[in-house]
Amino acid sequence: MKYCSQCRVSIENDIENCPLCSSKLELSDDQFENEYPAVLEISNRRRIILKIILFISVIAAGISIALNHMNDSSVLWSLGVVAGLAYAWISLISALKSSKNIGLNLIIQILALSLLSAAIDYLSGWRGWSVNYVTPFLMTIGTVIITVITIIRPMQLRNYIVYLIDIAVLGLISLILIWTGTATVKWALIACSLYSIITLIGMFLFADRRARHEVKKRFHF
Amino acid sequence: MKLGKQISRKEEFYWNKLDNTAKVYPAISSNNATNVFRLSVKLKEKVLPDLLEQALKNSLKLLPAFNVKLRRGLFWYYFDTNFAVPTVREDATFPCNKIDRFKDNGFLFRVTYFEKKINLEVFHALSDGTGAFVFLNCLVSEYLKLAYPDDTPLQSVSSIDTSLPQSAYEENSFLTAAAKNASQKSSSLSAVPARPSSYRIPGVSVGFKELRVIHVLVYSKELLALAKEKGVTLTVYLTALLLLAIYEESWKYSGKKQPVSICIPINLRIWFKSNTLRNFFTFINVTVDFNEKEYSFDELLDIVSKQLKEKITYDEMLSKITNNANAEKSFALRIIPLFIKKIGLKIISHKTEKGNTTTLSNLGVLKFSDEAKKYIERCDVIINSTAHQTLKFGIACVNDCLSLTFTSSTEENDIQRFFCRFLSERSVKIRIITN
Numbered sequence: 001m002k003y004c005s006q007c008r009v010s011i012e013n014d015i016e017n018c019p020l021c022s023s024k025l026e027l028s029d030d031q032f033e034n035e036y037p038a039v040l041e042i043s044n045r046r047r048i049i050l051k052i053i054l055f056i057s058v059i060a061a062g063i064s065i066a067l068n069h070m071n072d073s074s075v076l077w078s079l080g081v082v083a084g085l086a087y088a089w090i091s092l093i094s095a096l097k098s099s100k101n102i103g104l105n106l107i108i109q110i111l112a113l114s115l116l117s118a119a120i121d122y123l124s125g126w127r128g129w130s131v132n133y134v135t136p137f138l139m140t141i142g143t144v145i146i147t148v149i150t151i152i153r154p155m156q157l158r159n160y161i162v163y164l165i166d167i168a169v170l171g172l173i174s175l176i177l178i179w180t181g182t183a184t185v186k187w188a189l190i191a192c193s194l195y196s197i198i199t200l201i202g203m204f205l206f207a208d209r210r211a212r213h214e215v216k217k218r219f220h221f
Numbered sequence: 222m223k224l225g226k227q228i229s230r231k232e233e234f235y236w237n238k239l240d241n242t243a244k245v246y247p248a249i250s251s252n253n254a255t256n257v258f259r260l261s262v263k264l265k266e267k268v269l270p271d272l273l274e275q276a277l278k279n280s281l282k283l284l285p286a287f288n289v290k291l292r293r294g295l296f297w298y299y300f301d302t303n304f305a306v307p308t309v310r311e312d313a314t315f316p317c318n319k320i321d322r323f324k325d326n327g328f329l330f331r332v333t334y335f336e337k338k339i340n341l342e343v344f345h346a347l348s349d350g351t352g353a354f355v356f357l358n359c360l361v362s363e364y365l366k367l368a369y370p371d372d373t374p375l376q377s378v379s380s381i382d383t384s385l386p387q388s389a390y391e392e393n394s395f396l397t398a399a400a401k402n403a404s405q406k407s408s409s410l411s412a413v414p415a416r417p418s419s420y421r422i423p424g425v426s427v428g429f430k431e432l433r434v435i436h437v438l439v440y441s442k443e444l445l446a447l448a449k450e451k452g453v454t455l456t457v458y459l460t461a462l463l464l465l466a467i468y469e470e471s472w473k474y475s476g477k478k479q480p481v482s483i484c485i486p487i488n489l490r491i492w493f494k495s496n497t498l499r500n501f502f503t504f505i506n507v508t509v510d511f512n513e514k515e516y517s518f519d520e521l522l523d524i525v526s527k528q529l530k531e532k533i534t535y536d537e538m539l540s541k542i543t544n545n546a547n548a549e550k551s552f553a554l555r556i557i558p559l560f561i562k563k564i565g566l567k568i569i570s571h572k573t574e575k576g577n578t579t580t581l582s583n584l585g586v587l588k589f590s591d592e593a594k595k596y597i598e599r600c601d602v603i604i605n606s607t608a609h610q611t612l613k614f615g616i617a618c619v620n621d622c623l624s625l626t627f628t629s630s631t632e633e634n635d636i637q638r639f640f641c642r643f644l645s646e647r648s649v650k651i652r653i654i655t656n
Contacts, residue, residue, distance in 0.1 A: 001652075007638065008645040012654045019435060019655045020638035035263070035338055036434070036656035037313050044429065155228070158301070210233075217236050221296035221555040 003028045053092075057085045076123065083119035087112050103163035106145060110138045110170065131177050132185035136192035139174070142167050143196045150203070157207055161214040164203060168196040228304060237289065237300040239346060240499040241395035241545050246346040247291060247298045247322075248563040249570045252430060254607040255319040256345040258582075260357045260617075261338055261601040268334040269368060274309045276363035277332050280356065281307060283363075283381050286390045286498045287347065287356050290327040296559055298346070303327050312340055315432045315656070317605035317628070320344040332360070337598070339364065345500070350584050350602065351488050352498035355381070355390075358589060365596050375592040385496050394495040399546035401493075402539055416506070416576035419482035422471050422611050424631025433629045435637050436601055438652040439644065441623040447647055453522055456583050456616075457529060459625070460485065460507055461521040462643060463581060463614060463636075468511050470635035480510040484577040484610075485529075492538050503541045505532045506577060574609045583616040599624050606630035 002011045002025035004018040011018065011025060012033040018025055061082050068078035090112045098105040114135045121130035146164050150157045171193035177183040178190075204211045239247075250256040281288040288307075289300035305326035312335035320329055320342065329347040333340045339361065343353040362380035369375060427433060448458040460483055467481050485505045495501055507528045509516065516524065548554065554562075587600050599622040602615035606628055615626040627637050645651050 007642050009641050009651040009653050012652055015655075019653065020634050020641055033654060034336055035654055037311070037335055039314055039431075155304075213234055213236075217292070217299055217301070218294040219296070220238065220294060220299065 001028045001031055002026065050092075054089075057089065061085055080120060080123050083116055087116045101159050103146070103160050106142050107163055107166050107170075110142050110167070113138055128182075128184055131174075131183040131189075133188055135174060135177075136171075136188040139167055139171050140192045140195055143192075143199050147199055150207075154207075157203070157210050158214045161203060161211050162218045164196070164200055165215070168193075168200045171196045232285075232302045232304070235285070235302045237286075237391055238393070239298055239300065240393040240497075240501070241549050242349075242500040242502070243346040244297060244549070245566050245570060246344065248559075248566040250319060250344070250346075252319050254574070255317055255605045257317045257320050257342050257605050258345065258350065258353070258615075259316045259340055259342045259601075259603040260350070260353055261340045261603065262357065262361055263598045263600070264337050264339065264596055265598055266368075266596070267337055268339055268364075270309055270311070270334060272367040273332065273334055273339065273360075273364055274307070276360055276367055277307050277309055279363045280359045280380070283359055284356055284390065284498065285387065287328075287330060289329065289347070291322050291329055291346065293559065296555060296557070296562075298559070307332070309334060311335060312338070315430060316340070316434060316603050317342060317432055318430055330356075348498050349488075349500045349502050350486070350582060351490060351502075352500070354584065354587055355498055358587075358593075361597070362590065362593055365593055369596070372592070378590045378592050382496070389496045390498045392495060392497040393499065394489065394493065394497045394501040395542055395546050395549065398489070398493040398495070398539075399543045402543070416482075416573070418479055418575045419508070419578045420467075420472055420475070420477060420479040421575075421609050422467065422578060422631070422636070423475065424611060424629075424633040426611075427630050427632060431630070432603075432606060432656075433632070433634075434603055434656040435627045435629075435634065436654040437625040437627070437637070437641060437644075438599065438654065439623050439625070439649050441618050441621045443649045444623055444644070447644075447649065451519070451522055453526055456485070456581075457522060457525045459583075459614075459616065460529075460581055461518060461525045462640060463579070464507070464509055464521050464525070465516075465518050466636045466639040466643070467578060468509075468516070470639045472511055478512050480508050480512075482506050482508040482577045484580040486580070486582055487533060487538070489538060489542065492535060493542070503538065503545075505529065574607055577610060579610050579612050579614060580604065581614045581616070585616075586618045589619060594620055598622070601626050603628055612636060 002013075002015070003009075004011060004021065004023060004025055006023045007018060007020050009018075009020070010028065013019075014032040014034075016025065017023065061078075064078040064081040068076065090108060094105045094108040094112075114130065117130035117134040121127065143164065146160045146167070150160055171189075174183075174189055175193055178186055183189055246256045285302070288303050290303040290305075292299055292301050303326070305328070307326065307328055309332045312333040320331060329344040330353075331340075331342040333342070341353060341357045341360065343356075347353075348356070359380040362378065365372075366376055366380075444458075445455060448455045451458065453461075463483060464481060472481055483506070485507060486502045487505055489495070489501045489503060490497070493501075507525055509521065509524060514520075557565075582602060582604055584602050589597060597619055600617045600619045601624045602617045603626055604613040604615050606613055607630075611629060611631045613628045615624075615628070617624050617626075627640075629637075641651055641653070
């Protein structure tokens with residue numbers, strides 16, 4: 001135990017100077033208490049790596065935009081670079097935040113890849129393949145993945161039901177693309193919406209107690 | 222995910238809404254304002270990690286209210302059973318780090334050990350100080366039973382009050398108290414009264430995720446004698462002393478003229494009978510404007526006494542509970558999706574934080590069983606600091622050892638020095654432990 005004669009307090013840590021007034025401590029006995037670990041500077045390596053990647057992305061985006069405009073070309077190709085970088089970032093952040101439950105990551109990937117393919121489609125003269133084929137294909141794959149997971153691991157149903165509902169809703173919303181004329185090929189979008197709705201109905205028929213319980217929890221207010 | 226592990230139907234279909242104040246915390250917690258507090262028990266002998274882990278598993282079976290995972294719904298967060306295995310780790314970093322929804326196997330608490338200490342860190346959405354103490358008591362009791370199997374009186378003591386049903390432990394007491402006293406008309410105060418910005422104690426910020434802890438240990442008899450001499454309670458005495466210390470060591474030299482405001486959480490379980498483990502407390506603010514006068518210590522004692530007397534009454538508590546309950550039940554609020562609510566909650570909580578200079582949290586005498594007290598040296602409560610409230614103060618007492626804990630996110634220790642010298646000048650024997 002040490003003693004500070006200025007503050008008139010005993011200090012149980014084995015330190016040289018008083019934590020309150022910084023004056024030198026006297027030794028009163030050799031019983032010391034160690035209650036806290038000696039912590040070194042907290043290195044948040046993940047944060048540093050993310051900052052480096054962000055910096056490189058900003059440089060790459062900046063250079064590509066500058067080059068695009070310096071060359072005065074008619075094709076806005078820098079948009080493709082920026083869209084690609086944005087997609088990479090969204091993927092990275094989503095993967096970091098999802099950990100064991102990939103449901104949210106799945107939804108975000110469906111949306112991000114659809115947008116990326118739409119950007120590439122637009123840059124290459126808009127032939128419509130992004131909304132006609134890529135988007136329904138992604139949604140179908142998402143539904144299939146969730147179905148497989150819930151068959152192999154039935155306990156995961158409670159985690160994935162809500163994402164299945166999300167995909168079904170996305171499927172229905174994407175039918176607007178047909179209505180507005182953006183998508184010219186009807187069968188793909190309609191088929192994928194139908195498939196996700198049938199899967200949803202199947203879940204409620206065969207796992208009805210769990211499914212209803214999960215919906216009640218997620219949508220309670 | 223363990224395939225083949227038998228999960229009972231009760232566990233599978235268990236779920237719980239968050240209680241009134243808890244609905245806010247997941248939306249606003251961040252690395253700078255973690256909303257995590259720590260209850261630490263120092264035993265007389267070194268902690269054995271395997272026994273501690275087994276004790277934790279036993280405690281979670283006894284109190285399933287803590288065996289939960291935080292999940293996100295469309296309108297609110299909620300609790301689900303956590304099927305993961307709880308673990309204990311050696312304390313390796315600063316106290317009160319953020320409790321991530323994904324780390325720690327999804328649990329909203331963290332049990333660590335170091336030498337003779339058992340630390341329980343709890344995210345405020347799960348429980349408040351009193352509720353966390355019930356769990357800590359259970360954990361320590363189970364651990365001591367495993368560590369000292371020959372102590373027969375200890376083995377026969379029950380770790381929890383087994384006469385209570387689980388729903389008593391999980392009650393949203395704000396709603397039940399408001400409903401029971403439904404004749405009370407809610408006052409015109411909104412649930413979040415607008416308060417002016419309070420003085421912020423400045424200083425050089427510590428590093429990322431760091432927290433400076435100073436435990437000031439005194440004999441409760443000596444401090445109670447001082448308070449009695451002045452004719453006030455211990456809380457009043459310490460609040461006034463804290464105000465004086467902030468004035469003398471910080472406000473005087475700052476050039477800023479905002480009032481100094483201390484936030485004191487009040488446990489409502491004493492006023493409205495409840496055994497819930499969830500949050501059931503409200504805040505009282507003691508505000509002093511030093512612009513008017515350089516108050517002396519005795520004058521501060523008077524001011525604090527008066528303010529506490531005015532603000533801690535049954536009617537005041539009830540009107541706050543009713544306001545909270547009404548806010549929770551308002552349809553307009555409920556129907557807003559969570560991601561929009563989060564933004565609103567962040568703004569409101571930021572304003573509330575700025576309304577106070579610091580927080581003084583008095584858990585009082587912690588009621589461990591007599592058989593367990595033999596093995597316990599003392600107990601501390603450590604509260605996280607935030608960007609505006611850079612200093613916080615926690616009080617806990619066991620076995621006549623009163624532990625006053627300062628937690629600070631600045632490097633300076635002037636207020637703590639003034640506090641300790643004030644007491645040591647009045648012949649109080651003080652021991653200090655820091656991290």
